[in-house]
Amino acid sequence: MAQVVIKRLTKTFPPPTKGGDPVVAIGDISLEVEGNVFASIVGPSGCGKSTLLNILSGVETPTSGTVSVTESGRPAHLGYVFQDARLLPWRTVMDNMLYVRDDGEAGETRATRYLDMVGLSHTHDMFPGQLSGGMQQRVGIARAFSVEPDLLLMDEPFSHLDAITARSLRDHLQELWSATRKTVLFVTHDVVEAVQLSDRIIVLAPGGRIFDDITIDLPHPRRATDPKVATLQAEILGRFEEMHPAPAPA
Amino acid sequence: MTAAPVALPEAPAPQGGLRRWLASPVGAQITAAVVFIGAWQLLTVIAPRVPGPAVVANFLFVEITGGPHGGIVRGQFFEHFAVTLQRFSLGLFFGFISGLLVGILIGSSSLARALLSDTVLVLLTMPAFVWAFLTTMWFGITWQAPVLTVAFSAFPFVAINVAQGVRAIAPELRNMSTAFEVGKWKQFRHLTVPAVAGYIFAGLRFAIIIGWNGILLSEWFSGQAGVGFRTRYWFDANRYRGFVGWVIVFIVFIVLVDRVILNRLQARAFRWRDQKEVDFIEIEEEQVGL
């Protein structure tokens, strides 16, 4: 049950070309996420979603403002699922799991448990290059859960996958989440996916500002085909139209 | 690498065993050796001062077994070879370790790159004989001269390759490690080293070949023992069979090191990559219905 507090955060990157304008990835964001919440961050490409997660995980530093990620007063442990699997190609699946947290036998038991949960119990000794893209992504998900993080960051984990694989991984994810109830920050640009998975949707607008903050009060796990989910999806997609009005039909 | 040759069906039906044998790796090597020895023999017909293969083989036999070369001179082989090998390993060790460290430094810090990369480039262009001369001038006829010649000639090849490898490490994997709070030492062992392994091997290969040349030169100029010294001894004595014999020893050694030791090491280090290749071939086999 982590607590994420973001205060007046901005992030500016140096101009990509000499003499150009600096790139504002995050304009001015203040945000709190707390408890056993599955929160999604939705927004168009380039609005600073990945940058936000990178700042939270310590890969990038803020330009101004503060972020704190704590778990009952101490710095929280993080798990991170990336857009691509990011496995070490020279280590087996099991060794990749142990790379991020190796505490002997306990580590191996945990790794085995989470690999089982994503249906990869037969791949322990295989190298990433021997797995399909979807399988690699599942290892990435198992790896993030296996460190038993206080906060789980996920950056478009399904966007590189075909629709069928993505759907089955979403179900896997919901199962894992229902079993563990971590605090999750889930980045996606797929509103439909966000509605199916989250308790809360934070919508970012271009320029890295918060556009909307929506609470979704439906029980987990949710089926993509559930009519209540579908209705809500349509409604929220409608709100998006306000941000990017569709051209009127001719 | 050492992946077993896989017999995929060739488009035209293979015509007889001989052709197929010639095309196999072992067959090709043996054929090349036979052609080479034949050409060498032919050369002795045209230029009678060139010692032929049989004469040289006989010389090497006497030299290795310590028999009499005629007169009071007896064969000496292992003592020279051992001396050279010791100096070579020591020099290579120093050159390799310092190259590795400097390479990692240059690859990971832009300050180090600014300060050191030009120096390394200058060293890279320095021919081995310059080191052989300089070290002899500094140390005289001592063991330091050949050891340092090897170290100096090996160092820049390792450094430059390793630096390139470190720069090529995927930042995504680096970020992943940061996000999961993987320790610095663990990152070094399991991310940096394996990612750079290919570059380390490339550097080591060059270093060994360049260093081996360096030691021959150094011992030629300033040795009182060693392969280079012995080669010169026969050259000065106008015994070209001895000279050619030792040159052959020199070449055969380096080829063996490269083919046997380095290839083995490399195959082990890249098990993860070979695994994939083997798999790929297996899939191909399935597809062609073997």
Ligand SMILES: Nc1ncnc2c1ncn2[C@@H]1O[C@H](COP(=O)(O)OP(=O)(O)OP(=O)(O)O)[C@@H](O)[C@H]1O
């Ligand atoms: N390391 C960097 N250096 C310079 N500019 C960067 C860097 N990282 C991101 N940016 C810029 O910051 C902006 C936000 O990028 P970010 O990757 O956070 O977007 P995103 O919302 O994740 O987009 P997408 O949905 O396409 O992944 C972009 O304009 C991008 O060009």
Ligand SMILES: [Mg+2]
């Ligand atoms: Mg992104």
